[in-house]
Amino acid sequence: AQSVAQPEDQVNVAEGNPLTVKCTYSVSGNPYLFWYVQYPNRGLQFLLKYITGDNLVKGSYGFEAEFNKSQTSFHLKKPSALVSDSALYFCAVRDWAGKLIFGQGTELSVKP
Amino acid sequence: DAGVTQSPTHLIKTRGQQVTLRCSPKSGHDTVSWYQQALGQGPQFIFQYYEEEERQRGNFPDRFSGHQFPNYSSELNVNALLLGDSALYLCASSRRDRGTEAFFGQGTRLTVV
Numbered sequence: 001a002q003s004v005a006q007p008e009d010q011v012n013v014a015e016g017n018p019l020t021v022k023c024t025y026s027v028s029g030n031p032y033l034f035w036y037v038q039y040p041n042r043g044l045q046f047l048l049k050y051i052t053g054d055n056l057v058k059g060s061y062g063f064e065a066e067f068n069k070s071q072t073s074f075h076l077k078k079p080s081a082l083v084s085d086s087a088l089y090f091c092a093v094r095d096w097a098g099k100l101i102f103g104q105g106t107e108l109s110v111k112p
Numbered sequence: 113d114a115g116v117t118q119s120p121t122h123l124i125k126t127r128g129q130q131v132t133l134r135c136s137p138k139s140g141h142d143t144v145s146w147y148q149q150a151l152g153q154g155p156q157f158i159f160q161y162y163e164e165e166e167r168q169r170g171n172f173p174d175r176f177s178g179h180q181f182p183n184y185s186s187e188l189n190v191n192a193l194l195l196g197d198s199a200l201y202l203c204a205s206s207r208r209d210r211g212t213e214a215f216f217g218q219g220t221r222l223t224v225v
Contacts, residue, residue: 034213043116043202043216044155051211090154097168098143098206100214102154 002027004091006103013081013110021076021106023091032094033074035065037087038105044090050074061085081110114139116205118217125193125224133188133220137205143167144186145214146178147202155202161186162208190222198224 003026013019025031032051036044048059055067065076074091086109092100117136125131137144143162147155157170161180180186184205190197200221204214 032211036216041219041221043118043218044204046213046215049211049213094214098145098160098208098214099157099168099170100145100147100155100204101157104154 002093002095002101004093004101004103006089006091006106008106009104010107010109013108015083015110015112016080019078019081019085019108019110021089021091021108023074023076023103025072025074025091025093027093029096031074033065033067034092034094034100035059035063035074035076036090036092036102038090039087047076047089081108083110083112086110116203116215116217118201118203118220120220121218122221123223125222127193127195127224129193130189130191131193131222133190133201133203133222135186135188135203135205135217137184137186137203138215141205141207141215142184143206143208144180144184145204145206146186146188147204148172149200149202149219151199158188193224195224198222 005024034049035047050067058064089106091103119134145160146158149155159169160167164180175191177189200219202219203217206214
């Protein structure tokens with residue numbers, strides 16, 4: 001069965017510092033991986049995806065993610081965090097039929 | 113493009129009642145999926161509709177049912193509501209191509225009392 005794990009419930013970062021939100025996956029076959037962000041009482045917003053190609057994927061709002069097949073990881077990164085990046089972040093894998101399987105989420109807190 | 117729209121945004125129901133939630137997909141999308149997000153958890157897949165048929169179903173009881181209309185919009189129905197059904201219900205639309213991303217609506221917050 002396919003699954004996604006986000007090992008950190010919360011990540012705290014100072015504004016201007018780099019941030020990393022971790023994600024590991026378990027799939028059979030080639031993974032289709034996604035990152036979404038959720039602000040309070042809102043739906044999910046798409047940030048970026050990895051389907052194939054370059055291991056470093058660039059997405060919205062300055063975010064990027066690094067796909068590492070040997071470590072089965074897909075960590076979300078940003079070189080310089082903003083206070084407005086504070087939100088709940090979800091990693092997901094998409095199965096063959098289109099279902100998204102989400103991790104438990106990581107709450108990112110960026111302090112001034 | 114209005115994106116994915118859901119209605120209503122908030123809803124309060126009593127145990128045992130029935131509820132219908134609605135979703136209009138993003139323009140150009142033909143596949144609609146529904147997710148339940150309990151407080152503090154990641155979204156859980158309920159089911160997916162394509163060409164007006166349920167194509168895939170998650171681990172939810174038969175009290176949860178749905179429908180997709182010819183214009184690709186969709187409804188989620190929940191019968192015999194339980195307190196545990198209180199959650200944010202999210203609709204996601206996408207194209208059938210597995211590599212495309214899904215777009216989510218703002219959700220419907222259902223509270224069962």
